[in-house]
Amino acid sequence: MAGNALKRLMAEYKQLTLNPPEGILAGPINEENFFEWEALITGPEGTCFDGGVFTAKLTFPPDYPLNPPKMQFCCEMFHPNIYADGRVCISILHAPGDDPMGYETSAERWSPVQSVEKILLSVVSMLAEPNDESGANVDAAKMWRQDREQFQKIAQRLVRKSLGLPPP
Amino acid sequence: MPALWLDRLPLPNLPAYTAISVTLLLCSVYFAVTTQDRFESDAVSRLTFAEALQRRCLLPPPVNESAHDQRTRLTDYFVLLATYPTQRALLHGFLRHKLRSDFLYWPTVATDWGEYGERAPESTASSSVFFAPTIYYRDPGAWTAALPEPSIQANLVKTLAFMIHEPLCLWTLINMAYCLLVLLGKSIQQSMFGELRVSEQTQLKDKFWNFVFYKFIFVFGVINVQHMDEVVLWCSWFSALGFLHLLTQLCRDRFEYLSLSASTPRRTHGRLLCLLSAILALSLALLVICVYVGLVASLNTFAFMAAECVLLLIRTFHTMIRYAIHLYDVAQTAQWERKGSLVYLAELMFEVTELVIDLLHHVHMLLWGNIILSMASLIICMELRHIFYQLRHRLARHSHYRRVVRYIELECVQATPADIDGDQCAICWDAMETARRLDCKHCFHATCLRRWLEQDPSCPTCRKGLDLSGQTASGQPRAQPHHRPHWQQHRGRFVSFLPSFSVEVNHTQLLRANQQEVPASQLDSMARQVQQLFPHVSLSAITEDLQQSGSMEATVENILEGSVHDHPAPPMFTSDELADDGGSWSRPDGDGGDGREEKPYRHHDRPEPALEPEPVPEPQWPEPAAPGGSRFSKSASERHTLLQRRKAAMLERARRRYLATQSDGGDSGGTVSTSSDDSGAPAASEALRPAALVGR
Ligand SMILES: [Zn+2]
Ligand SMILES: [Zn+2]
Numbered sequence: 001m002a003g004n005a006l007k008r009l010m011a012e013y014k015q016l017t018l019n020p021p022e023g024i025l026a027g028p029i030n031e032e033n034f035f036e037w038e039a040l041i042t043g044p045e046g047t048c049f050d051g052g053v054f055t056a057k058l059t060f061p062p063d064y065p066l067n068p069p070k071m072q073f074c075c076e077m078f079h080p081n082i083y084a085d086g087r088v089c090i091s092i093l094h095a096p097g098d099d100p101m102g103y104e105t106s107a108e109r110w111s112p113v114q115s116v117e118k119i120l121l122s123v124v125s126m127l128a129e130p131n132d133e134s135g136a137n138v139d140a141a142k143m144w145r146q147d148r149e150q151f152q153k154i155a156q157r158l159v160r161k162s163l164g165l166p167p168p
Numbered sequence: 169m170p171a172l173w174l175d176r177l178p179l180p181n182l183p184a185y186t187a188i189s190v191t192l193l194l195c196s197v198y199f200a201v202t203t204q205d206r207f208e209s210d211a212v213s214r215l216t217f218a219e220a221l222q223r224r225c226l227l228p229p230p231v232n233e234s235a236h237d238q239r240t241r242l243t244d245y246f247v248l249l250a251t252y253p254t255q256r257a258l259l260h261g262f263l264r265h266k267l268r269s270d271f272l273y274w275p276t277v278a279t280d281w282g283e284y285g286e287r288a289p290e291s292t293a294s295s296s297v298f299f300a301p302t303i304y305y306r307d308p309g310a311w312t313a314a315l316p317e318p319s320i321q322a323n324l325v326k327t328l329a330f331m332i333h334e335p336l337c338l339w340t341l342i343n344m345a346y347c348l349l350v351l352l353g354k355s356i357q358q359s360m361f362g363e364l365r366v367s368e369q370t371q372l373k374d375k376f377w378n379f380v381f382y383k384f385i386f387v388f389g390v391i392n393v394q395h396m397d398e399v400v401l402w403c404s405w406f407s408a409l410g411f412l413h414l415l416t417q418l419c420r421d422r423f424e425y426l427s428l429s430a431s432t433p434r435r436t437h438g439r440l441l442c443l444l445s446a447i448l449a450l451s452l453a454l455l456v457i458c459v460y461v462g463l464v465a466s467l468n469t470f471a472f473m474a475a476e477c478v479l480l481l482i483r484t485f486h487t488m489i490r491y492a493i494h495l496y497d498v499a500q501t502a503q504w505e506r507k508g509s510l511v512y513l514a515e516l517m518f519e520v521t522e523l524v525i526d527l528l529h530h531v532h533m534l535l536w537g538n539i540i541l542s543m544a545s546l547i548i549c550m551e552l553r554h555i556f557y558q559l560r561h562r563l564a565r566h567s568h569y570r571r572v573v574r575y576i577e578l579e580c581v582q583a584t585p586a587d588i589d590g591d592q593c594a595i596c597w598d599a600m601e602t603a604r605r606l607d608c609k610h611c612f613h614a615t616c617l618r619r620w621l622e623q624d625p626s627c628p629t630c631r632k633g634l635d636l637s638g639q640t641a642s643g644q645p646r647a648q649p650h651h652r653p654h655w656q657q658h659r660g661r662f663v664s665f666l667p668s669f670s671v672e673v674n675h676t677q678l679l680r681a682n683q684q685e686v687p688a689s690q691l692d693s694m695a696r697q698v699q700q701l702f703p704h705v706s707l708s709a710i711t712e713d714l715q716q717s718g719s720m721e722a723t724v725e726n727i728l729e730g731s732v733h734d735h736p737a738p739p740m741f742t743s744d745e746l747a748d749d750g751g752s753w754s755r756p757d758g759d760g761g762d763g764r765e766e767k768p769y770r771h772h773d774r775p776e777p778a779l780e781p782e783p784v785p786e787p788q789w790p791e792p793a794a795p796g797g798s799r800f801s802k803s804a805s806e807r808h809t810l811l812q813r814r815k816a817a818m819l820e821r822a823r824r825r826y827l828a829t830q831s832d833g834g835d836s837g838g839t840v841s842t843s844s845d846d847s848g849a850p851a852a853s854e855a856l857r858p859a860a861l862v863g864r
Contacts, residue, residue, distance in 0.1 A: 002427040003497025004596055010430055011597040017800045017811075025818050027811040031804035033428045040818055051826040053819050062424075065595050066623055096624035111628045112595040112620055163823045 005064035009034050012116050024120045026058070035060040037069075039120055043159060044128040048152045052159030056088070056123075058116065068093045068110035071119065075162050078154050080130040080141035089136035092122050182354060189340075189347035196337040200330045335396075342400065349411060356415065360443050361422055368421045375417050379410045382551075389544025390533045391472070408454065409476055412447050416484050419444050423487060427494050431804035437495060444488045451480045468536055475529035479522060486518040508615030509573070516566055523559040530555060565622075572621045575636045576614055580604035583611040594629055595620060608632045 009028075016026050023042030028034050037058040043049030054077065060069040071093055073086035081089050091108035132141040143151045157167055331337035357364065364372070383406045393399050419440055426432045426440070455477045462470025493511055530552045534545055583603040588611055593600050595616035603611040610629045612620075625634045801807045 002424070003494045006427070006430055006498065008597050014800045017807075025811075025814055027807075031429065031431055031808050033425075034430055035428045038815075040815055042818070042822060051822060051829065053822045062428075063619075066620055096626075111624075111626075111631060112616075113628045159826070163819070163826055165823065165826070 002062045005060065005062060006034055008065050009060065015115075016117060021117060021121060023124065024117070026116055026120060029057070035062070035064070037116070038074075039071075039116070041120060041123055041127070044124050047128045048155035049127045049159060052155075052162040054127075054162050056086070058119075065112035067095050068114070069116070069119070071123070076158055078140050078151075078158060079127065079137060080132045080144050081126050081134060081136050082140075083136045087136070088123060088126075089134060090122055090126055090131075092119055182350065186347055186351065189344050192340045193344045196331060196334075196340040197327065200327050200334065200337055203330075203334075338400070342403075345404070346407070349407060353411060353414075356443070357418070360439055361418060364418075365421075365425065368418060368425075371421055372414060372418060375414060376410070379406075379413060383410070385544050385547055386472075386533065389542060390536065390548070405473065409480065412451055412454075412480055413483075415443070415447055416480065416487060419447070420483075420487050423491055423494075430498070437491075441488065441491060444484055444491070448481065448484045448488070451477060451484060455481065468532075471532055472529075475525055475532070478525055479529075482518060482522050482525070486522070489514060489518070508618065512569065516562075519562055520559070523555060523562065527552070527555050527559060569618075569622055571636055572618055575621065575634070576604055576618055579634075580606055580614075580617070587611050606632075606634070 013027055013034075016024075023044070024039070026037055026039035029036050029038045037060070039056045039058055041054045041056060043052040043054065045051075055074045057072050057074055058069045059072075061067045071088040073082060073088065075086075077086060083089065092110060092114055094109045096109050096111065130141070130144055132144050135141040140151070143154075160167055331341060361368075383402075387393055387399065387402050387406075391402075393402065422440060426436065455474065458470060458473040458477050461473060493514075530548055534548050534552065581604070583600070583605040587605050587609070588600050588603055591600060591611065592598060593603065593613045593616055594610075595612055598613070600611060600613060602614070604614045604617055605611045606617075606627050608627050608630050610627050612628070620628055621634065621636065625636045626632060627634065799810065801810060
């Protein structure tokens with residue numbers, strides 16, 4: 001029921017507002033609809049995405065803590081685990097029942113104990129260390145493996161773009 | 169395709185339609201008033217009318233008396249009837265008269281007629297009422313002579329009676345009725361829902377065409393009506409029913425939308441609940457009509473009508489119950505343990521009852537329609553299969569639910585206060601007073617645990633697999649994880665085998681949304697979002713560019729290329745201002761900087777400056793310069809503003825830090841100013857364009 005989900009989302013929002021983790025910010029896009037959030041994620045220091053602030057949209061199902069939200073980056077991204085349309089492919093966002101990749105154990109998948117904060121932290125670590133085995137973006141995975149320098153260049157361009165700065 | 173065409177069709181807007189309907193009505197009334205006198209004196213039509221009555225056994229067949237005798241006798245009888253003060257009942261008589269034939273026939277009339285000459289008219293009120301109008305056709309002279317004086321009321325009734333018998337006038341009357349219905353619907357929508365959301369519109373259209381389609385199948389395929397008046401009767405019945413169905417659907421959609429928000433005003437909920445109760449009352453009234461018709465007509469007709477009515481009743485009631493539960497959920501902080509199962513049982517009952525009634529209704533249609541091999545029966549079969557599948561699915565879910573409940577009851581012990589130790593339930597994040605403990609010592613609310621285990625048999629915290637039903641657990645197919653509410657599965661159920669309205673309608677709306685310019689409200693919010701990225705560009709300039717480009721991406725691209733110039737263009741960042749870090753963002757510096765930095769926020773209040781000139785005094789909130797916590801406000805708008813502010817601050821901080829590290833590293837890119845001064849912009853844009861193109 002949406003009522004339970006609403007309360008839980010409100011609690012998470014409160015938590016995230018009062019004790020925000022470093023470099024992460026999230027909240028409803030519009031108070032009219034508590035089931036669509038916007039999240040800002042700072043690229044982790046010392047990685048290709050260092051310094052960028054990336055915007056993503058989280059869409060929660062009506063039975064929220066039982067099923068995971070969907071996450072999609074709103075800005076351009078080039079990353080082995082992010083689809084071209086911005087959808088994020090990490091195991092924590094996969095519903096407990098389905099296993100699209102076929103190799104995850106259920107322990108890695110969604111459970112109601114997870115939260116928005118944990119999702120965003122996982123995404124941060126995903127930005128730092130791409131998992132090139134699950135190729136959501138095959139080109140990016142290939143480039144990450146073979147041509148790290150080119151990857152870094154693209155990432156830097158994206159960082160500048162995410163900050164609203166013109167490319168150098 | 170048909171929907172695409174349908175959507176493009178230049179449908180007349182409501183005022184035009186109303187005007188046309190009223191004009192048509194006036195024309196037909198004029199026609200009726202001018203023609204009926206001539207009609208009355210038309211002997212031929214009188215004769216055919218009497219013959220028609222005889223053929224329908226409403227008049228006794230001519231026995232062995234001469235035509236003249238019979239006529240005088242009849243006339244006498246009619247004159248006798250006409251002395252009745254039946255002005256008011258006259259209308260009823262006509263309406264009843266329209267109800268003749270197989271659909272609703274009047275046994276009383278047929279039997280009473282036997283001794284028509286002998287029987288005193290006082291005792292046969294129904295037949296007198298029934299035949300009173302006929303005299304008006306048979307012998308207008310007798311009619312007018314019998315009546316004391318034709319009052320205005322009588323004239324009205326006469327005109328109306330004429331109009332009902334004249335097909336052309338009848339259609340204008342029906343058209344007028346529909347026009348009124350549409351107007352009523354529109355006014356309810358305006359007062360209750362305001363502007364409809366796109367999804368609601370689509371859903372409504374979908375439902376509407378679904379309904380029209382199935383009722384068409386029903387009227388012409390299943391009961392196979394022959395007479396025009398029956399068609400009219402069924403149509404009006406289904407119009408009323410469909411109208412209520414659509415309203416219920418709308419209430420449901422709106423409720424689901426409202427339930428996504430934590431800050432809906434109480435009044436909105438109240439209004440919606442009022443509307444729902446009104447629908448409930450009206451559907452009860454319809455049910456009474458069903459019973460009445462069932463008493464006078466056949467049982468079949470009653471069953472057909474009542475099934476639809478009861479379905480409407482259940483749906484409305486279900487929505488109301490859901491609504492009440494939701495309101496209770498939101499208002500109440502603590503959960504009591506029994507509530508979850510009660511709510512579940514209520515849901516189950518509603519859904520199963522609805523499905524069973526629907527199933528029976530369709531079986532009835534299939535069996536009663538004496539056209540087993542036809543398109544209609546095929547469609548009903550498909551529908552039947554769908555309902556049956558749903559019902560089976562629902563019952564399977566229920567047996568799974570019972571397994572889970574049994575498991576929790578038997579295998580999970582009640583947690584002791586020591587187990588709970590002030591912890592929150594990890595599923596709902598609420599405090600626990602009573603809880604159930606799994607083998608792995610993790611505790612949860614019983615309801616929360618039940619809802620999770622229904623979907624995945626494992627401990628949410630440590631993911632230890634649980635054996636729900638002892639022996640069979642391993643081989644058991646897991647229940648589908650995505651249980652959507654029943655009515656969501658309903659939408660577009662024949663989409664797979666019929667030209668889908670919903671999908672295509674959606675498609676055209678998307679098409680249109682792309683072609684047309686962005687609506688003003690959306691434009692404003694888009695402009696604000698862009699401005700958060702580029703605080704140095706004025707909102708008006710961004711709005712202007714957005715109007716042309718129509719998309720945020722394009723405008724961002726334009727700004728980056730330097731082709732967006734705002735006229736005042738105050739230089740926002742000089743490179744030394746950018747160089748110093750963090751702290752200077754927090755506004756109350758007092759120097760010239762703060763006037764400019766406030767700018768993005770002031771624009772938030774722009775749409776309603778008169779209503780809330782400055783909803784929150786600026787110095788009240790410390791700017792989150794450091795990534796520490798912020799305040800969590802109780803008011804939704806304040807929360808929202810705070811979040812926007814923190815977002816902008818975060819972005820700005822990152823931007824500065826980035827530029828600082830770039831210049832520290834001696835990178836050439838560090839000196840790039842954000843091309844805000846007008847003189848530099850064209851040159852910069854020249855230089856940047858190729859890079860931007862490569863980047864795409
Ligand atoms: Zn709980
Ligand atoms: Zn556990």
